[in-house]
Amino acid sequence: MKTEKKKISAQKRIIFYFVMIIIIIGGYFFVFDTIYASAIYPGIYCCNDFSLSGLGPEEARTLLEIFIEGVDSNGYTFYANTELGEKKAIIYPNLIALTDPDLSRSLIHFNIEATIENAYAVGREGNIFQRTFKKISSIASNKKLDLIVAVEEQEIQQMLQVQFKELEKPGENVHIVISDSGLGLEPEVTGFTLNYEHATTSLKYNLEQFRSDGIRIPIVAQEPDISYGEALGVFVLAQEVFDRGPYVVSYQDKTWEIEKKDVGQWLEFGRDNVGFVKLKFSFEHVYQYLNTIAQEINIEPREHHIVIENDRVTNFEVGAPGLALNIDKSIHVIENAVLGDKKVENINLVVETAEPASLPEDVDNLGIKELIGRGISNFSGSPKNRRHNIRVGAEKLNGILIAPNEEFSLVEALGDIDEEAGYVPELVIKGDRTVPEYGGGLCQIGTTTFRATLNAGLPITERRNHSYRVAYYEPAGMDATIYLPKPDYRFINDTDHHILIQTKIQGDELIFEFYGTYDRRIVKTEEPEIYNIVDPGPPRYIETDKLLPGEKKKVESSHFGASAKLKNTIVYANGIERVDLWRSYYKPWPEVWMVGREIKNTDEADNNE
Numbered sequence: 001m002k003t004e005k006k007k008i009s010a011q012k013r014i015i016f017y018f019v020m021i022i023i024i025i026g027g028y029f030f031v032f033d034t035i036y037a038s039a040i041y042p043g044i045y046c047c048n049d050f051s052l053s054g055l056g057p058e059e060a061r062t063l064l065e066i067f068i069e070g071v072d073s074n075g076y077t078f079y080a081n082t083e084l085g086e087k088k089a090i091i092y093p094n095l096i097a098l099t100d101p102d103l104s105r106s107l108i109h110f111n112i113e114a115t116i117e118n119a120y121a122v123g124r125e126g127n128i129f130q131r132t133f134k135k136i137s138s139i140a141s142n143k144k145l146d147l148i149v150a151v152e153e154q155e156i157q158q159m160l161q162v163q164f165k166e167l168e169k170p171g172e173n174v175h176i177v178i179s180d181s182g183l184g185l186e187p188e189v190t191g192f193t194l195n196y197e198h199a200t201t202s203l204k205y206n207l208e209q210f211r212s213d214g215i216r217i218p219i220v221a222q223e224p225d226i227s228y229g230e231a232l233g234v235f236v237l238a239q240e241v242f243d244r245g246p247y248v249v250s251y252q253d254k255t256w257e258i259e260k261k262d263v264g265q266w267l268e269f270g271r272d273n274v275g276f277v278k279l280k281f282s283f284e285h286v287y288q289y290l291n292t293i294a295q296e297i298n299i300e301p302r303e304h305h306i307v308i309e310n311d312r313v314t315n316f317e318v319g320a321p322g323l324a325l326n327i328d329k330s331i332h333v334i335e336n337a338v339l340g341d342k343k344v345e346n347i348n349l350v351v352e353t354a355e356p357a358s359l360p361e362d363v364d365n366l367g368i369k370e371l372i373g374r375g376i377s378n379f380s381g382s383p384k385n386r387r388h389n390i391r392v393g394a395e396k397l398n399g400i401l402i403a404p405n406e407e408f409s410l411v412e413a414l415g416d417i418d419e420e421a422g423y424v425p426e427l428v429i430k431g432d433r434t435v436p437e438y439g440g441g442l443c444q445i446g447t448t449t450f451r452a453t454l455n456a457g458l459p460i461t462e463r464r465n466h467s468y469r470v471a472y473y474e475p476a477g478m479d480a481t482i483y484l485p486k487p488d489y490r491f492i493n494d495t496d497h498h499i500l501i502q503t504k505i506q507g508d509e510l511i512f513e514f515y516g517t518y519d520r521r522i523v524k525t526e527e528p529e530i531y532n533i534v535d536p537g538p539p540r541y542i543e544t545d546k547l548l549p550g551e552k553k554k555v556e557s558s559h560f561g562a563s564a565k566l567k568n569t570i571v572y573a574n575g576i577e578r579v580d581l582w583r584s585y586y587k588p589w590p591e592v593w594m595v596g597r598e599i600k601n602t603d604e605a606d607n608n609e
Contacts, residue, residue, distance in 0.1 A: 040116075041123045043142045047210035052119045060119065061563070062532055064112050064147075065585065067210070069534070069561070076203060077214040078160060080194055082167045088214075089163040091156060094467065096429040096542075096592050098555050100386045100440035103428045105481065106467035106587065107152040108207065113583050114148045146208040152486070156203070157196040159430055164217065168193045171222030174231045176238055178264040183242050185235050188224035195220045226269050230277045237279050237339070238267050244343040249293070249334065251325075251349045256293055263338065281335045287327060293349070294325040301356040303399060306368065306500060306515075324354040366401070367497020373456025373514035377448045379472055380508035382441070385424045389441030390510060392422045394503040397445070397512070402499040407461060410449055410482055410489040417442065417484050429542060429555070429592075443481045444510055446489045447473045450480035452512040453491045456499075457523035457570040462490040465584035468559045477528030477564030477584045495519055520573040526566070528584075534561030539591040547596035554593050561588030 036042075040060060042053045050067065052060050075090040097103035122143055171191035177184045199217045206213055245260035266289075270280040301322035329350040337344040379390060393414060402408045417423055417438045425436035443466065453460055463480045464487040466473065473479035480489045493499050497517040504511050536558035547553060566582040 040119045044119050044122055045142055045144045046115060046119065047144075047147050047208070050210060052116075057116050057120060060116050061112055064110075064115065065532065065534070065561075065563070068110050068112070069588065073537070074212070076206075076212075078163075078199055078217055079214055080164050080167050080217040080219075082169075082192065082194075082219055084167050084169065087164060087167060089160075091159055091163075093156075094587075094589075096556050097437075097440070098427040098429065098434070099383050100426045101466075101470045101472070102386075102440050102443035102481070103426055103437055104467070104556065104589075105483065107155050109150045109152075109464070110207075110585075111148040111150065112585060115145065118145055118148070147210060149204065149207045151200060151204045151207070153197070153200040153204075156200050160194075160196045160199060160217065162430075162433065164194055171224050173224045173226045173269065174228045175269070176235070176264065176267050178261055183235075183239055183264055185228065185231065187228040188226065190224060191222045192219050193222055194218070226271070226277055231269050234269060234277050234279050241267065241279070241338055247334075247338060247343075247347060248345065249330075249347045249349050251297055251351050254296065255346075258289070258334075262289060279339060281331065281339075283331065286331045286334065290325065290327045290330055290349075294327060297323060297325045297349075297351055299323040299354070301354045303356045306399065321356065322354040324352055326350040326352050366500075367495075367517040368500045368515050369517050370515065371513055372495070372499070372516045372518050373452045373454075373458070375448045375450065375452030375455060375512045377444055377451065377473065377510050378508055379441075379444050379510060382472070382508075385426060386441040386444075389423050389439075390444050391505060393442050393445040394505060394510060394512075396421075397449075397501050398503040400501045402493045402501070404493055404496055404498065407490055407492050410446060411484055411486075412488075414442065414445070414482075414484075434544070434546070439483055442483075443470075443479070444472060446480040446482040447478070448510045448512045449489055451478060452514055454525050454568050455523060456514050457521050457568070458491045458514075459494055459578075460489075460491045460580065460582075462488050463582065465564075465586065467587055468589035469562060469586045470559075475528050475564075476530050476562055476586060477566040477582065479584075522571045524569045524571075526568070529565045530562050531565075532561070532563040534588040536560055536588040537590045539593055541593050541595045543597045544594045545597055547594055549596045549598045551596040552593050554591065556589070556592035558591040559586070559589040562586045 036054070039054050039056050040052045044052045046052055046064070055063070075092040077088060077090050079088040080086065093106050093108040095103065095105055095107065122145075169191040170193055172186075172189040174188045175186050177186050194217045196217065199215055202215045205211075206215065242260055242264050245258065245263045247258040247263065249256050249258060262285075266281050266285050268280060268282045269277055272278050299322040302320040333350060334347055337347045379387070382390070396414050400413055415421060419425075419438070423438050424440075425438050426440035427434050428437045450460070450463060465477070466479050466481045469476050470479065481487060482489050493516075495516055496519065500515040502513045502515060504513075539558075563586070564584040566584070568580040568582070570578045570580070572578070
């Protein structure tokens with residue numbers, strides 16, 4: 001009997017202790033959850049040693065922004081060592097435009113918001129048991145998260161190539177050369193280049209870890225693909241093709257002569273599907289030649305036109321077809337004719353009808369009835385070139401139709417941004433050189449599209465703010481930057497009908513209007529909240545040979561850094577509410593001066609040596 005009582009008493013004590021442990025653990029986690037209700041859990045680190053523990057989202061954001069500015073402003077060091085010498089260079093990620101702020105941008109983008117969201121989510125995912133385990137794991141051992149960062153790798157690689165090209169010796173295939181005596185064969189050359197892709201991959205890894213180590217650019221051997229011996233037999237055909245020149249291409253009653261020297265420049269060696277060496281055309285050279293002819297042949301189609309009066313569609317006007325030289329097909333025809341066994345006296349170019357952009361068969365059912373969204377931005381004070389580019393870009397978008405459920409890409413809609421498309425270049429400082437670059441004014445297009453999309457309440461799938469605040473796009477948080485190929489600006493037509501984009505310029509205002517069918521959604525766009533104002537810091541001086549020694553010229557005004565929050569609330573006709581919160585981070589941008597490079601005294605330089 002006593003034994004049974006002892007057993008019951010022991011069981012009660014075990015249950016009591018178990019209940020007490022549960023109560024204590026539950027109480028601990030209740031207090032824990034109360035303390036960390038709006039803070040990141042303990043033991044959470046960003047980039048190994050940067051603690052985010054106990055910080056609220058705003059505190060973590062502010063600290064990361066300050067830390068990033070310190071890392072970013074120092075630039076990133078790269079070095080290389082080859083048989084031609086060694087060199088070290090610092091790449092600054094901020095590109096500075098001399099006349100148009102659209103081209104002033106950063107090539108490195110830290111996604112602070114996503115990084116903080118990842119840190120805040122640790123221990124808060126899954127069911128109650130999973131969350132409890134993750135909390136215990138977080139407290140017991142440190143959780144390390146990478147900083148989320150995007151790198152414009154292609155542009156940085158181009159900057160590195162300029163800096164380090166003197167250390168490279170590119171390899172060359174055997175190739176044809178032209179002289180006064182005819183064609184010749186230049187032997188292949190074994191060489192080496194630098195692996196810039198590896199360099200930018202290493203840069204991204206370092207940035208994710210908040211490391212500032214110098215990055216070594218590795219050497220890549222360049223072995224020729226085709227040797228002199230392999231090409232020697234095919235060279236006989238090249239000589240025959242050259243001797244048969246000149247050649248004539250034509251369209252209707254127009255003819256163009258291809259001189260022998262042009263044919264010689266077109267010829268190069270390649271391999272067929274089996275691997276044998278063959279004679280082929282250089283696509284790039286032939287394309288350039290035919291592109292000049294295309295300007296004499298091509299006739300732009302007259303597009304279909306939708307007439308709008310008083311914010312309503314009133315009529316559809318049918319367009320007319322044009323003509324276009326099909327350069328790809330024409331190259332194929334010319335290549336077959338020129339490289340054939342016999343000379344062809346006349347080679348006909350491939351010219352096709354260029355139809356206007358098609359409209360759905362039943363235009364009355366497009367659903368384009370009324371104005372559903374409008375975006376406006378002001379570009380007063382813009383120089384002549386910027387105004388020109390804004391007009392060209394706006395004209396490209398005018399009349400575009402977006403089908404229901406279609407994702408619209410602004411970069412795809414604009415197409416090529418170059419001289420042939422009608423744009424004019426602006427000057428941009430890249431590292432220690434000034435280069436012409438296309439794309440100025442197009443962020444006015446991106447910003448106006450963003451504002452029209454907000455006003456229409458359409459879902460936005462891709463948007464990036466500018467690297468720093470630009471006067472054209474105030475208030476901060478209401479802008480969108482675009483650049484080919486990235487970043488893009490994208491949104492989805494989630495209405496049940498087509499959307500028509502109409503663009504116009506009135507004075508200094510760019511106006512984009514979206515026409516469709518109003519589905520009774522209500523949109524409320526709040527004024528952006530601007531906070532975390534950061535001083536731009538001291539001026540930056542860049543040496544140049546374009547000014548007299550010691551002469552100074554201010555090329556960029558300073559801009560305070562800031563963060564901005566923009567809230568857009570959309571209530572659909574069925575009562576469902578969607579809230580879009582757009583956060584923007586703008587770097588502090590120092591005043592920038594060009595300074596004429598000082599000329600060293602020759603005697604003094606010799607003495608120093």
